[in-house]
Amino acid sequence: MENITNVPKFPGQESHHTPPPSAETIPLQPEIDPSFPSVCRFSMDVGDPSAPVPAGDVPTNPQPPVSSLEDLKGKVFSEAMDQCGYQVLHQKLQERKPEDIRIIFSEVKDCIIRLMSHPLRSCVIQNFFEVCDEKMLNQLFSSITANITLLMSVCLNPQGSESMKKFLDCLMTREQICYMMAVFSYLTVPLVNNQFGSRVIGHCFHIFPAEHTEPILKVIADKSSEIIDNESGSCLLQDLLSKDSIRGSVRRILAAIMGDAYRMSEKQFGNILVQHVIGFERAGLIEDILAQVTGAFAILSRNKYASNVVKKLMEASNHKYAPQIIDEIIKSPKLLSILVDPYGNSVLQTAKKCSKGTVRKTLNELFRQHSQLITLSLQCI
Structure with missing residues (x-):
């Protein structure tokens, strides 16, 4: 992966934002500052939103069950771990009342990137993205793209990748889309070679016009040798090569496969790509x-x-x-x-x-x- 210290800043991001680390230092699971509120931490474990909450997350002195957003005001996510709180939030998001949405927004905007990967809260976040207006999305966009290390960790997480796909669905402006594609172009190889990250990249190709995804496609073409014999990468390449028209950077990917067909034939996933090309007849x-x-x-x-x-x-x-x-x-x-x-x-x-x-x-x-x-x-x- 190329050096990512020159990732552009999206309008609205703080000028004192610390540049992201180089590709070699990006961990798959970033360290979490112990001083950061526990409500904003996230888990990399797969979980069912309806599953029982771990004992450590249950208050020692349970409060009366919540029945309205007023009961949760000031503690939206710290008190919404139980099923009742989750249902209240879900109901309020379905109602789409501006005041309720503003209350939820004010309490999640600063830790949105961490909440996107939480086994339970990520479901609420995905619903929340759908009710945000353009101004709110701009603020959330700045928070999500401010730290490229956390952004990559979200995309590599099972719940986080689903949250990211939902967020991409909600992007409204060309500027937002182009900027997100520019950021993803610095993370393309590790994302494509991951089970969950490849779904995020594949979703970009599915929902955005070809001219917007070209930066990612160019990286895939340039780094095809690092992707071809990876299971997730191979699946994504097959999907790209299955498009009706093979053009531009996709043609370069095809040329890379054709130029190394002998070696690829002997590889676990490379042989599948060669067979895929033969299948074009x-x-x-x-x-x-x-x-x-x-x-x-x-x-x-x-x-x-x-x-x-x-x-x-x-x-x-x-x-x-x-x-x-x-x-x-x-x-x-x-x-x-x-x-x-x-x-x-x-x-x-x-x-x-x-x-x-x-x-x-x-x-x-x-x-x-x-x-x-x-x-x-x-x-x-």
């Missing part, structure tokens, strides 16, 4: 991949991941390329070792389905002659 793309792997089918067929690419190539374009691949495998001096290898055997089984005439007869005879050896070898695995 574009002759030019398939032939580019074939050019890289031809001559190595005997090796790739016995690889746990690459064998899937070999089978996909044989099945592509109505078996158009199968004769070339099968011919190389049959003539290989390693044919017997391919036959008794579990992955190689699977490749040859696919080859039988994709072949016809003399080639299919040859393969059937091969399996018949070595049936006992195949059975013994596969049983010993």
Whole structure:
């Protein structure tokens, strides 16, 4: 990740705001100042909003149950841990009365970034975003983007990522959207390579116009080698490559995959991307991949991941390329070792389905002659 000390300030953020740390020093779970009120701390644990509250959060001297927002005034979140308080807040947000919204806003705006990740309070926060006006959203925006370390931690958290997606849905101005995309461009790689962070980035591509998300897309294209063999990153790349039109930076991502198809074929998640590209059924793309792997089918067929690419190539374009691949495998001096290898055997089984005439007869005879050896070898695995 690039240095993030030059992240621009959104209008309204304090000029004395401390620059964010470099990428190397960003922790996945930031330290919380012990002096910060406990009401504004957040948890990284997955939790059900309706689940019982941990004993440590229950007051030793329980107060009478709350029935209105007046009962919670001045202590909106510190006293809303019980189900009754939660229901009052939820009801008031549904009613959308300006005075009630102002009361809630005044008590959450300064610790909004921490509350977004709380197992219970995050649900209230997500509802709260929907009732804020543009002026309130501007103030919340400044708070949320003021500390890039906390911002990243929110996006990497299960509840926090959902809160962030809801907040992105509520952005109203082009300035807000462009600024948020600029901030995310400094955090793209760690977010994309995380289960929850990738959902936030993917949501940006889903709800914002292409011209707004281009800064993030450029980083993904530049850093594709750091993303391709990651499970979350690979899933996001598949989604990007599934768009109707492959253009601009997405074309660069495709070029990165095509330029390293051999190595990627042997990777756990890289092979899935190569198969995805083959599935486009574009002759030019398939032939580019074939050019890289031809001559190595005997090796790739016995690889746990690459064998899937070999089978996909044989099945592509109505078996158009199968004769070339099968011919190389049959003539290989390693044919017997391919036959008794579990992955190689699977490749040859696919080859039988994709072949016809003399080639299919040859393969059937091969399996018949070595049936006992195949059975013994596969049983010993």
